[in-house]
């Protein structure tokens with residue numbers, strides 16, 4: 001166990017990176033700037049002891065790797081977590097009220113047995129993997145994150161799906177003591193709470209769909225959805241619901257928060273698609289956090305080989 005008490009938002013880039021690597025990188029960045037290169041800079045991995053949280057035991061899944069990771073400090077200080085704030089730098093400052101220690105997920109609905117499982121039990125029962133995934137927010141920014149987690153399918157199989165299981169709904173914990181903005185109701189609320197999201201059953205059972213309990217080798221920072229959050233890398237980021245406590249399996253399509261807020265702008269599927277514009281902006285490009293230039297967005301966020309088959313008979317413009 002290696003628990004560091006320093007809060008993540010107190011870390012600077014020079015803290016999470018060895019000084020030698022940091023300086024080498026700065027030199028590289030200067031060279032790149034002179035050469036006019038623009039894409040992501042080669043990222044040095046911060047030393048594990050500099051990352052807050054508890055160390056997790058996991059294997060590295062080499063099938064999911066990327067040339068450069070987004071810096072730890074970017075991933076943990078540029079967040080969307082409306083239960084705390086609408087500001088990108090809000091969650092990292094305010095999420096200290098979240099208490100992720102005593103936490104379980106309840107699974108109900110079209111399952112063979114309703115079960116409630118503690119997060120620590122899941123961490124010890126299911127094989128944890130590190131998977132480096134691209135993550136694309138519908139707002140047009142993106143990042144590359146070394147998640148630690150396990151496939152959602154492991155958990156759903158544990159409950160056992162019935163033949164009527166067609167959709168899955170996820171819910172964030174409803175507890176205004178931990179999530180202060182949940183106290184606001186009606187037009188004062190950032191969005192209707194609790195946050196809910198959904199997937200079709202084949203999407204939920206897909207091996208790419210992860211339940212993440214950590215990043216950069218340690219337990220999840222509160223602002224990233226501690227202690228457990230969904231990660232669906234071929235869909236816009238809002239599908240990846242944070243701080244989850246309830247999974248409900250159903251026969252019919254269920255509500256999802258952004259679809260309720262604005263169905264014209266946020267569809268149920270929300271697969272990353274550069275050809276389908278958001279009504280107020282193009283989705284053709286994205287800005288990787290920390291990069292100077294935008295890059296082209298790929299269909300299904302670059303995971304088409306794995307997931308396109310699930311949508312082969314669907315009109316992706318209609319079912320956006």
Ligand SMILES: Nc1nc2c(c(=O)[nH]1)N[C@H]1C(S)=C(S)[C@@H](COP(=O)(O)O)O[C@H]1N2
Pocket residue numbers: 075078079080081082083136137138172195223224225237238239240241242243
């Ligand atoms: N409960 C909850 N989950 C959420 C959100 C939120 O506001 N509340 N924001 C979503 C959005 S829009 C994005 S882009 C990602 C951001 O995850 P990150 O802060 O770890 O980058 O979380 C998603 N999950």
Ligand SMILES: [Mo]
Pocket residue numbers: 080137138139236237238
């Ligand atoms: Mo997002």
